[in-house]
Amino acid sequence: MTTQSKSLTREEADAFGRELDALRQEVIADLGKRDLEHIRQIIRTANRSEAAGRLLLHFGFGPLSFVLGTSALGLSKILENMEIGHNIMHGQYDWTRDPALDSLRYDWDNVCTGDDWRHSHNYEHHTFTNILGKDRDIGYGFLRVAPEQPWRPVHLTQPVVAALLALFFQWGVGAHDLRVDELFAGKQTPAELAKRARPFATKAAWQLFKDYAFFPALALINAPRVALGNLLANGTRNLWTYAVIFCGHFPEGVRVYTEDETADESRGQWYVRQLNGSANIEGSRWLHVLTGHLSHQIEHHMFPDLPAARYPEMAPRVREICARYGQGYNTGSFARQLSSVIGRIARLSLPGPKKTAKATRVVPEEAATPLTYRAAA
């Protein structure tokens, strides 16, 4: 479902934002034991699944225990990266004051460092979502996922490049905040890049050691089997997270914004942009948990620091508010959204269609309440 969103005046957008703020407050007031028990239950499931996977890989023989072990390990990695790591690092559980759930202290089982992720994702991507030139997540700087991005001959290769990125997704995510493209553009010296890359290189080295030396060594004779199991579990996690994340922002109907358009955006307009820059995936409770509730990308972008397990119950309310303001709500099955993304990546590898971002709306100076909050007197 991709109905075109009506263009809202600043006043309309602000009223829209106030309704969403009210919903946000309602959920915050209701946060409690249930949310804590949910995340602890997921952590328990992930840890048990990891233990089961490792036991099967380390002590099992034959293909059945290998498949089961690898699947269990892959499942635990998916849960840890998505519902646990991603969401904790967003600050969704900071209100509990449990140090194990602290956004700034948590580090996930992924080659991307927690600090790099907090910067490139929590701050840059979630603040400047889908603003061309500011959100480095739009095609990650090398894929053309919106017709507004100028076509270059290198985009001809993007179906292959996108497939490779899927296989090695954690490495793409890990290197994202290094801004390697700025080296070629002359905005970063090799020395700066080397300094910036050090935490990533350290963490990646430890991760490689963990998955392909430490755990295989513990398995003695089963070492090759364990190393292969770890590789496949990491690969499964890569493909899954890639698919989920691409479905969140790149299906047909999701729009991008220009810097001019968003220059003096209000909080209400920020909400409108989060809505029109995101897309949801429909599915069962377990699909939502396995995506870390990024299947509710729209709700996640509106309320990135609310416990994600609340998104399913917020979604009908959000959808109702969107309908009243004439805003489209991009949602569909996993197959539909994924095929839409694949089609788009293929189509945009070729030049066209001709589309330039909309002209800037002029907003009277006095109506502007800049995005940065001013304290009430």
Add this chain to the structure above:
Amino acid sequence: MISIQETGTGWRSAGSVVARRLLLDRQAEFWMGELDPVRSRAEIRARVVAVVEETEDTKTFVLRPNAAWQGHRAGQYSSVEVEVDGVRVRRCYSISSPPGEALVSITVKRVPGGRVSTWLHKHTRSGDILRLGTAAGDFVLPAATPTKLLLLSGGSGITPVMSMLRDLAARDAIHDVVFVHHARSRANVIFGEELSELAARHAGLRLVLCLDDEPSAPRGFEEARFANLVPDFAKRSTFLCGPGPFMDRAERLWENVGASALLERESFAPTTAPARMVSSVEGVRVRLARSDRAVAAKGQGTLLEQLERAGERPAHGCRIGICHSCKCRKQTGTVQNVVTGEVSSEPDQEIQLCISVPRSDLELDL
């Protein structure tokens, strides 16, 4: 030459770095907790083994702490943390049991509106797990026990001096101790029975109870009655603990007779009263505890803007309250969240600088 102990510490810290890098520390902590919820490498946890009703509004929680607990000295307190509706909240309580025992007791009076004390009274049962802090406080018996002692308490302020008395009794060191306790009525005397038994057993202990409901008795601490009951008070090493006004009044008496040097007062008091709120930000002082600098707020603006205006460069990101990069611990003072209007007055709370305005002088962990 490196000593064996240093080598041991070196290996241990190297081991903990490796464990952290391999994400094994988190898993070890998880499985430890799964096997036995009281076990932990990161926290001092204690299992509640008994709950004793002392008076109508006071309960003693007898705890068995895990190996991380390093013991206490008689008179010290510890923080106690509980999860109230999913949120961890912490308060300090004096330890009422004597040192050197496997079990540790805290004695808690239910404070109307007090989140932690109410939670402990209503929800905490035998078998539950509480989290403790390291025992702390200078209100302790000196290593060499003074020959003449006075333990002076009011209400729930009896808890640290009870630990001292129990310690002395256990060491058979009660030579000349006067224990003066103030309470509303006999039924409100915490540890009443045990005090009587100790007084009966130890000739060196004189127990004096000052009860508000006795005929023609003054309420609380009163100088004339007290001087009459303990004429040599100014010559005794004295340990004082009770409600604030009670201690202030007693302290003045010691000042007047020039005996303050012999008076130890429990300085720990629960901070329940929030700092007075100011409506204008102008002139509010923000102390940055870690860098030991202070900033005075100028004009309007969030804490992030105020700090930047003063030349500070605190970590931050989105500036709209969504990315949590500017999260920091507010040690004391009151701030208001400009998005929700919520006011935070409790000490040691995490706040977001970019959406908080100061509403009193502040101390930040920056």
